[in-house]
Amino acid sequence: MNFKEIAKYLDRIEITTGRIEMINILTELYKRMEDADDAAMLSYIILGEIHPPYKGFEIGMSEKLITKAIAFASGYDSNEVEKRLNILGDIGKVAEEFISKKRQKTLFTEELTLRKIYNTFSKITLTTGEGSIDMKIKHLTGLLVNASPLEARYIARLADGNMRLGVADMTILEALANVKGGREYKPILETAYNKHPDIGEIAKVLYSKGWDGIKNIDITPGIPLRPMLAERVRSPEEAWEKLKGKLAAEFKYDGERMQIHILRDNRVMIFSRRLENITHQFPDVIEIVKKHIKLEEGVIEGEAIAFDPDTGEFKPFQELMRRKRKHDVHETAKLIPVTLRLFDLIYDGESYLEKPFPIRRKKLEEVVSENELIKVSELIYPETLEELKKFFFMSVEQGFEGLMIKSTGPDSIYQAGARGWLWIKLKRDYRVELTDTLDLVVVGALYGRGRKAGSLSSYLMAVYDPKDDTYKTVCKVGTGFKDEDIVEMNRLLKPFIRDRKPARVVSHLEPDVWIEPAIVLEITASEITLSPIHTCAYDLIEKNVGLALRFPRFTGRYRLDKSPEDATTEKEVMDMYHKQKKVIMES
Template sequence: GEATIIDAWSFTEAGDKSLRVELERAFNLTSDLGLVAEVFFTKGMGAIRAFKPHPFSPIRPALAERLNTAAEIFEKLGACAVEGKYDGFRLQVHMSAGKVEIYSRKQERVTHMFPDVVAGVKKQMRAREIIFEGEALAYNEDTGEFLPFQETITRKRKYGVSKKAEEMPLRMFAFELLYLDGKDWTNEPYHARRKKLTEIMGKGDVVALAKNVIVKTPKALQKFFDECVSSGLEGIVAKDLSAPYVAGARKFAWIKLKRSYSEKLADTIDVVIVGFYYGKGKRTEFGLGGLLTAVKAGDRFRTVAKIGTGFSEAQMREFHDSLSKISSKQKPAEVDSLLTPDVWVKPRVVVEVKADEITRSPVHKCAWKDNEGLALRFPRLMRVRTDKGADDATTEKEVVELYELQKHASA
């Protein structure tokens, strides 16, 4: 993976990994390993340290850690900004000289899918050049309610885009400013980024600021969380007022709290399919009976669950056909598994899974220690995450953290 390549570059110059952080930042700001390599080997570290965002080079998104309660978040951050957590498309918008491009969280160009967002950005954002982030989702202006992701996802299509945009217009809730008119804003503290984003946003019906409050007590944080959940949001994201935007990294500068944390397992899990089993009995005709899935552990994928429920008949057929196209004759080299499915699959497809709890298991390799790993108990498929790649899957570290949060919640 990219981390291994970047470490190798550091070793060639410094003999150790000491240059990794700065090289990684340059990559995270450009999503272009080739460019970073060319600059590093021809111009040196001075040029690497001078890297800044540029329109139409997508920036790898910052990621949030998670905690179990409002009190724990406040203990970690103290007084902080709290934003609503939206369940839609996380988009990164780039504009320069009147041209707008939109990128997904996987740095894919998806401009053609969101003509209404493009028009709104051109009309509302008072900037010559800008890069900002937000979440786009279907929104009912009449009731003030946010529509579920299952409805918003219907906007992701190749054909009939304009017609669907008219039927289901999106509202984009902007929450981060990354670049503005030649200035890199990622190094500025959150409170400054938010203030500037507020200043440059004009009136309109498409782009709006994400819900945001400054809280000074755990009680105020909990109150805002409850308000967000009652309006149809997933929960909240608390942000350190003084922290920079850390591209491509998961830090406690952002901490999320979701409504599902009140259940026994604190969150859904995004897992990567690494194999599938043929259907038996009533499922024989569909070709697929279950999935073998894994979480990400550095450059490895370690199994965490066999999933056999939550599929529709149509989905079983679709999975069989699509996964067969990326099948492997033997276990992929980056997969750690004690189980052997009927068909191995290259780790590409991400699915969201809900489970009753995380348990110790002698058959799954996630967080393997003393001949036991961690596994999902009673996992069921929720949806395919077409907006995420294998590198965006839940990590082994996160599963361990969820396991500890689960134990804490049940104590």
């Protein structure tokens, strides 16, 4: 399919503010994909990717390199292009504008096809070493020379890795289900995607092997699966009641969640909870795993926690953020050593997804050789509520976040990508009445006044609704941000600023700028109240009102380890509201 036609569809998607309309346009586009490879390539491009994130390949073109390519293709000076970029703030619109008025006309132009675009960007992605920058610019210039203005918009954005479409993986899965059967087939695709989160591969299998092929997708070592998530409760009593006393409890550590893959060729790969390949950041973890885990092939989960090897004391999560650098990783590993606490085994040559938690835990304990650098998580199987409460208070006393409480019943399977009551988190701050921390997504921002004028200094925050794949507002927050936080927030938000409401955002409020859901912040508040202006739980508790946070405050914790889909859900906030209301009535 020629890319000019695809660009028209992308333009329609970009200007729509309705999620259903977005899915309908995507469905129409995918119906035109007759080839499995084309469906895969299209899926990646829509998300601004060429390869799935877990492969660790990035297109690797800065705005400066893209502006050079635009200048070469249009015949203008790169300084002119950069000045225009500073005004428009959208590299795609800049490319569209300069290609529409390019000074030199080519006698012969090559029609750009989907495959031409994909294959050229694949070359750009894989080009490294001496002379790679010039080669990347040359490849991109070649595309822009042959592009129409509209094609240029999306080619430049793809080079930037930000298509500005507001489409997420779940949106694509729904469109694919519509094409090959109907919306009721989406759960089958979600199950496969949770085990093998490669949107291009899912599309390719669906188009080439149909639903039987999709149902046969399973865990593949070296390819991360989407992590299982937990619901939350406010007290040990509530957790005990939820799981009818059939549970295990383990310390909740303040570290970085890791999914560790052991491959038959003796390689170890490490993935973050966002499925990013972080292997290179943790050479020390690789060595620990190779020495202390007795598996030829396997997938295990755990937390890496910064610690002081002299005292054995754990350090806060923020210390680990210094391990994010790409260079001097061995030196950083010495400065910020980590210890592993492993809590699940998902694969050991066969899938353990359908096995109950006690069986997974027993196998994990069998394969780990413990020392101070690697241990299984501290866990008990309490026989009484009093034992559970004592263990909870012990965790708080020792400085941990609280407990992870897990079902031990026959149905206590590993639910990849799902949030449910098989896992429950009980954090120490839940013991304070009417106070919780929530992980919320920035969907809008407002400019400050006075000395903060010109900076986005307060933010419209939202919860995630997985049923509709939408984000619903729950508060505006401007408290808790230091001056350096304001600078950091403006840096983080800049690539996601939009001039119209993203299609997956549901809001009655109009901020100064809209933000594509991407950045997650930890927020605390005094209580949850009914609100006529926020859309979280709108019409679900009382007619014409939703739920809002009262006196929200930024805790100082950026949850960059979480994707927006990992944020606090609408249902969680509703549950918290009902529990809070019960506390007030009983007091």
